[in-house]
Amino acid sequence: MALPQAKTDALEARIAGLSLPAAGWSVPARKEALARLSGMGMPAKRDEYWRYTDPSSLTAVSPKAAAPLEAADEAPAFDGIDRLTLVFVDGVFDAAASDDPALAGVEISRLAEAGPDIHWARDLYGVLEARGQSPVQRPLSALNTAFASDGILIRATAKAAKPVSLVYVHKSDTSDAILHHCIKVDAGAELTVLESGPAAARFNKVMEVDVAEGGRFHHIRTQGRDHDRRAVTHIFARLAAESLFKSFTLTANGRLTRNEAVLELLGDDAVAHVAGAAVGDGDFLHDDTVFITHQGERCESRQVFKKVLKNGAVGVFQGKILVKPGAQKTDGYQISQSLLLDDDSQFLAKPELEIYADDVQCSHGSTSGAIDETALFYLRSRGVPMREAQALLVLAFLAEAIREIEDEALADDIRSRMEGWLNRHKGA
Amino acid sequence: MLEIKNLHVKLEEEDKVILKGVNLTVEAGKVHAIMGPNGSGKSTLSYVLSGRAGYEVTDGSATLEGAELLEMEPEERAAAGLFLAFQYPVEIPGVGNMTFLRTALNAQRKARGEDELSAGDFLKLVREKAKALKIDADMMKRPVNVGFSGGEKKRNEILQMAMLEPRMCILDETDSGLDVDAMKLVSEGVNALRDAGRGFLVITHYQRLLDHIKPDVVHIMADGRIVKTGGPELALEVEQNGYAGILAEVA
Numbered sequence: 078m079a080l081p082q083a084k085t086d087a088l089e090a091r092i093a094g095l096s097l098p099a100a101g102w103s104v105p106a107r108k109e110a111l112a113r114l115s116g117m118g119m120p121a122k123r124d125e126y127w128r129y130t131d132p133s134s135l136t137a138v139s140p141k142a143a144a145p146l147e148a149a150d151e152a153p154a155f156d157g158i159d160r161l162t163l164v165f166v167d168g169v170f171d172a173a174a175s176d177d178p179a180l181a182g183v184e185i186s187r188l189a190e191a192g193p194d195i196h197w198a199r200d201l202y203g204v205l206e207a208r209g210q211s212p213v214q215r216p217l218s219a220l221n222t223a224f225a226s227d228g229i230l231i232r233a234t235a236k237a238a239k240p241v242s243l244v245y246v247h248k249s250d251t252s253d254a255i256l257h258h259c260i261k262v263d264a265g266a267e268l269t270v271l272e273s274g275p276a277a278a279r280f281n282k283v284m285e286v287d288v289a290e291g292g293r294f295h296h297i298r299t300q301g302r303d304h305d306r307r308a309v310t311h312i313f314a315r316l317a318a319e320s321l322f323k324s325f326t327l328t329a330n331g332r333l334t335r336n337e338a339v340l341e342l343l344g345d346d347a348v349a350h351v352a353g354a355a356v357g358d359g360d361f362l363h364d365d366t367v368f369i370t371h372q373g374e375r376c377e378s379r380q381v382f383k384k385v386l387k388n389g390a391v392g393v394f395q396g397k398i399l400v401k402p403g404a405q406k407t408d409g410y411q412i413s414q415s416l417l418l419d420d421d422s423q424f425l426a427k428p429e430l431e432i433y434a435d436d437v438q439c440s441h442g443s444t445s446g447a448i449d450e451t452a453l454f455y456l457r458s459r460g461v462p463m464r465e466a467q468a469l470l471v472l473a474f475l476a477e478a479i480r481e482i483e484d485e486a487l488a489d490d491i492r493s494r495m496e497g498w499l500n501r502h503k504g505a
Numbered sequence: 506m507l508e509i510k511n512l513h514v515k516l517e518e519e520d521k522v523i524l525k526g527v528n529l530t531v532e533a534g535k536v537h538a539i540m541g542p543n544g545s546g547k548s549t550l551s552y553v554l555s556g557r558a559g560y561e562v563t564d565g566s567a568t569l570e571g572a573e574l575l576e577m578e579p580e581e582r583a584a585a586g587l588f589l590a591f592q593y594p595v596e597i598p599g600v601g602n603m604t605f606l607r608t609a610l611n612a613q614r615k616a617r618g619e620d621e622l623s624a625g626d627f628l629k630l631v632r633e634k635a636k637a638l639k640i641d642a643d644m645m646k647r648p649v650n651v652g653f654s655g656g657e658k659k660r661n662e663i664l665q666m667a668m669l670e671p672r673m674c675i676l677d678e679t680d681s682g683l684d685v686d687a688m689k690l691v692s693e694g695v696n697a698l699r700d701a702g703r704g705f706l707v708i709t710h711y712q713r714l715l716d717h718i719k720p721d722v723v724h725i726m727a728d729g730r731i732v733k734t735g736g737p738e739l740a741l742e743v744e745q746n747g748y749a750g751i752l753a754e755v756a
């Protein structure tokens with residue numbers, strides 16, 4: 078079927094100012110991505126996959142201006158955590174602000190610098206993204222593969238001595254960043270990647286994660302509180318037998334956020350959990366779009382998404398579990414819930430199950446509701462002020478998602494950050 | 506201590522009048538009991554005093570040590586010293602019992618201009634009070650009232666009361682759902698708080714509770730009014746003869 082002219086035109090306009098690097102091992106992969114992209118064009122509001130979220134600000138030639146937020150009222154994310162920090166400012170690597178990328182059990186290099194000896198990344202860069210283009214097209218991720226300016230390539234060969242922390246600083250009102258990370262966790266190795274910060278006025282990020290047999294990967298991110306920033310992010314993960322993947326995202330503010338996760342459980346007995354807590358007030362749209370494919374037997378997947386919305390904030394959840402023929406004893410669970418603090422806010426959910434194996438256990442649930450007035454009164458009758466009582470109930474609502482973070486210190490960091498926001502923002 | 510004058514209350518959403526001129530004064534150091542048929546308005550009175558939404562006061566007043574209660578937010582009433590042990594304690598999934606108690610206690614202390622209790626002091630206090638009510642550590646770790654038995658919920662209410670040390674305690678059918686031993690524990694908990702500076706309003710259907718918590722005054726509420734007031738013997742009369750005689754007499 079011919080591509081609508083509007084999609085092609087939008088693509089041409091979007092990439093007019095972008096260029097592929099002249100040389101380097103990633104060039105073939107980038108050219109393939111560009112070819113894929115030409116077959117897809119830019120996404121538009123009329124696409125089924127974008128029916129709840131208007132992608133026009135993500136596909137526009139230039140980003141809408143977004144002022145950085147001076148978050149003087151809170152400590153930087155993961156402040157107290159012993160970690161190796163790599164800093165990007167408006168998408169540009171800041172070597173002076175970053176730690177020396179030497180860490181026991183891990184090899185780290187930059188996409189923009191990686192020499193031809195980085196063979197493992199060559200086998201990964203754009204590969205998982207390409208796999209993720211079917212059955213649903215994700216053009217913004219192909220755009221990313223083609224034109225990413227930089228990114229981090231991390232290979233864990235053993236248990237990493239500490240988490241690798243990617244810090245995204247946003248300084249310029251008009252920055253437009255495209256970063257692409259590749260992460261490979263070798264058999265039996267373990268790695269935690271932290272991400273924090275708004276990154277840019279507009280941010281397009283792809284992270285490809287390949288977890289080999291028995292490998293363990295943890296991902297915890299906070300997306301920064303800049304009110305007007307926009308972001309589209311994709312995580313593509315491929316899981317071998319008995320491996321584990323756990324991702325948690327905390328989002329507060331941001332004009333538009335689309336977080337996609339495309340996870341493939343290929344080997345037997347693999348575990349994939351993806352969770353998110355989002356708190357939006359006012360002009361805020363947060364979209365979690367997840368596609369989990371079960372191919373191995375006895376795999377477990379969890380999707381736990383919670384959103385707290387007020388003053389017209391919009392929450393979107395599109396989550397799909399696909400159980401392929403032969404993926405027996407699949408255990409899949411999906412829950413998406415929103416707490417609407419007023420009548421102006423909205424939650425749009427599209428949970429889907431598609432199952433081609435007979436011995437599976439899959440469940441999904443989606444709810445949206447108001448704060449429990451009876452519980453609120455009970456708390457107040459004990460002397461807890463309205464705002465504090467609301468914050469307690471909001472935290473309780475988000476707790477199931479935060480519990481998906483295995484590491485206690487990291488979970489505490491997220492929880493106290495959330496508590497701080499809720500108390501300062503007076504009830505979300 | 507607590508002075509209720511000519512209190513008229515209707516439901517906010519419908520034209521249903523529930524309290525039709527309640528007059529009641531609880532003096533410091535005294536225990537007053539309210540008995541009365543189902544649906545006569547006892548719980549409504551306790552909710553209106555503690556500030557629950559959904560009711561409209563059309564006339565009358567209620568003051569706690571001279572301060573007008575009905576104009577305060579629920580949390581202000583609590584900080585002023587009012588406490589309601591709920592007839593149906595509320596479950597709050599996701600909020601730990603311990604967090605709940607500490608937040609409440611510190612919020613009240615803050616509202617009164619006192620320092621927050623240190624984590625250590627708080628723990629010590631909670632352990633001591635919980636032990637007296639035979640509330641085990643596991644119950645303290647669980648979310649507020651979630652999965653608690655009926656009797657455990659009631660004991661948890663009394664624990665909150667013991668921790669918060671309110672000046673005016675309203676107990677709404679705290680005895681219902683309690684086994685004989687729990688009834689004794691709860692009564693001991695209440696009696697331990699009895700002192701010259703504190704008032705109690707105990708709503709109950711049964712004499713049995715009043716065997717343990719000896720009231721100074723007993724009121725009978727019917728159809729939104731206090732229709733009769735007397736001494737402890739009034740409760741015994743209800744226990745033996747029901748309400749028919751009393752209601753006929755005041756009709």
Ligand SMILES: Nc1ncnc2c1ncn2[C@@H]1O[C@H](COP(=O)(O)OP(=O)(O)OP(=O)(O)O)[C@@H](O)[C@H]1O
Pocket residue numbers: 516523541542543544545546547548549550559592
């Ligand atoms: N929110 C409400 N909506 C409708 N009716 C209500 C509401 N609250 C109270 N009522 C009605 O008001 C009347 C008094 O109720 P209340 O709970 O105060 O009685 P009570 O004396 O505590 O009874 P019980 O002894 O059974 O606990 C009842 O008829 C009850 O159905």
Ligand SMILES: [Mg+2]
Pocket residue numbers: 547548549592677678
């Ligand atoms: Mg009642």
